[in-house]
Amino acid sequence: MFDFRFLEKRPIIVGLELGTAKVCAMVGEINAEGALTIIGLGQCPSRGVRKGEIVEATLAEEDVRMALAEAEHSADVEVRSVYLGISGGHLEGFNNRGVQPIVSRDREIGEEDIRDVVRNAKAINTAADRYVVHAIRQHFSVDDQEEIRDPKGMLGSRLEVEMHVIHGRTNRFQNAIRLVKGMHLEVEDIVFNGLASSLAVLTAEQKELGTLVIDLGAGVTEYVVYVRGVVKHTGVLAVGGDHVSQDIALGLKMPQGKAERLKLEHGGAIFDHTARGLALTPHNELGLAERPINIEHLRCVMSLRLQETFEIIREEIQTVGWMPHLRSGVVICGGGARIPRILELAERSFELPAFAGASAGISGLASALDQPEFATVIGLVKYGAGQQRRKSAHGPLQRLAGWAPTRFFSNLL
Amino acid sequence: MNPSSNAQSPLSASPHPAPARARIIAIGGAGAEMALAVRQTGTADFTFAAIDGDWAAVQSLPFEEKLFVGARLTRGFGAGGDPELAKAAAEDELPAIRALCQDQAMVFILAGLGGGSGTGIAPVVARVAREAGASVFAFVTAPFECEGTRRQQQAAIGLHRLKTVADGVLCLPNEKMLIGESEGATLPDSFGASRIHLRDAVLCIWEQLTRPGLLNVSFSDLCSVLRGPNLESAFARVEVEGPDRAELALQQLLAHPLLSKGEILSRAEALLVCFRAGDNLGMAETRRMIRELTRLSGGARVVVGASVNPACGARLTVTVIVSTRQLVLHEVVQGPVRDGLDRGGLDRGSLGRGEGETELGLAQTGRHLTPPPPELTSEMAGELLGRKAGVGRGGRVGRGKPQQVQLPFEVITKGRFERCEPTVRAGNNLDQPTYLRRGITLN
Incomplete structure (x- = not known):
């Protein structure tokens, strides 16, 4: 029988993450029932990225090409556009408030008012070289009545909205966007990696209860706080697994590559009596014993760095006051979630229960879905799927009308 | 071996000794200037003594005790910026130095490091004073950066030696004191400023130790602040x-x-x-x-x-x-020991281990170990140093090779983060390893 399935057009969503350790592309498909399935994955060790930002464009481009080619091959599709994940120490998040007086005679809040108040909240005074990546709606309030999800149809004289705004340096985003565009690919949208990870690993219940998501990447550590179902705080700390390896290389006096291997094989997040006096004698390729490596020092160096990272995050969240609201604990994802006993360290540092992030609510390649380091890229696909659904929910005419002015980075490139 | 173990310091015996006897020993030209500054405040708590290798300079000082060292080695003209020579000259006069420190509860050593006398003599005096049972605090200045690397290196070595023998060392780099000065400050002003600062430091510490206060600073508290593996x-x-x-x-x-x-x-x-x-x-x-x-x-x-x-x-x-806090993993590595004369304060590593101490223990206790001076007859020493100073021989013949010292700061390579902007948070560069920033040593 002839297979006609290729004729029906199914939306393909591709998430692309330009990470410090790996470049990763994931292909998802929305099936007829509207559910998301992961159908392909391509990855390549990354060489041109440091601390989540591109430092060598040519190398990064090669890596992206490899990863995309592999993804296309494994999913058997052609990639035309991607959702691009971005990160870096320059990203910042803050909460902003927009206000709109309701002037209509009957004081009923309409669609128009909601659009205006959101626009007001988005009018942010940022420096000229900064670009707003996300402006996430949190809650509306009508005349001091707080925590309203949908104010449409309510009566009031004053409508306010709380937004969480994530912004960063325009030029840094442009580097990544230009790189992708140089391959004749469309960038559908840029997404903050931390946000993507949290989309992948959190359930609605966790978001509602209050959760801190920490993505321990190779170059950067991103963290997102969800309270009462919405993003309340985001941040990026440009410290990651690379720093751990570098510390080990310096402390134990060995090359970076060897330190990296040692970290993966013998590392640990907690330094206690079990490591006391442990030493390891590696053998070189000829079978001769090399200088013994002190595991105690290795753990000590690693533990100090990870502990410090958690402390910095904890301090920041404490300052903004969300610490008591995190009733569902801490979720750790990213490659760092693989470090032995990292959850124990997180529990000690935050005094909250800690869990490893597992992607929930999508089906597909089982090998990819339960790996903590794919949280970001799965999140990117999930974000893309959400956008697609929203688009197709609007009729074609509405889409045409709403297209040009609200297009995300019409002013970016 | 450890002087504090056999002769207990009078200060530590009772918290507020009635009249604690303290002596300020000024070493070299810079030290004398500082001591004069202390004296000018009119304090009656101290007796003053001066030690110098320059006969004319030491005679002109208005102090109670004056000791001229180096009659044999330098013939009264000073050490000429050579700490080794000054050190040997001081070791010639050990009995006289011991007499200066006898029966003192505390000895404050004032010196300017970097030159000959201050750098060479101060550690010898500190050692002798501790052996005589006094508590020793040294107040020293480090040279201006413009005075050249040689003087800086000499100062670093002198400071290191001083720290191994004194109870506490307060080192104030002249360069730092210059920062407060305006562009038009004169040279006397600048040196004057460092003198004033050191004077204040001496008086403050003395006051804390002797005046009964609301909150007392004990002698050991003070030592714990002023003693440690810090450079300045x-x-x-x-x-x-x-x-x-x-x-x-x-x-x-x-x-x-x-x-x-x-x-x-x-x-x-x-x-x-x-x-x-x-x-x-x-x-x-x-x-x-x-x-x-x-x-x-x-x-x-x-x-x-x-x-x-x-x-x-x-x-x-x-x-x-x-x-x-200083970012070094290891002790300052000293250059090759010369002529056997350096052993006084330097070769602690081998000595400490010889006594069966563990490597870890050495880091804590070795610092206060005062090894005995080397077994050298005075003729041998005289010959060695005479050769060095050019006495009795022609010109530069016997000049020792320059010492190679390792600068005390460990250079932290940026490694993988060479081309990135540093991650700085609350004044800390997070690209540097945490354990280094927190001063945790891996032995």
């Missing part, structure tokens, strides 16, 4: 008046050039804070200042002293002595 200390003193004097004092301290505008506080390993005020010293303001300083200095050990002096009136004097 910082000292700042502010005097304020007025209703919100605590706030004012904090602001002035944080803007103080000697604390590098507060940056030094964040690297502090130990901190001594002394308050002196009239009867109106308030608990709230004291607590506020201590809390703020503790917060700024991170995990540093903070020792607080407070004394009440009705003569102060409404004035509040806050003195801060900071020992900075």
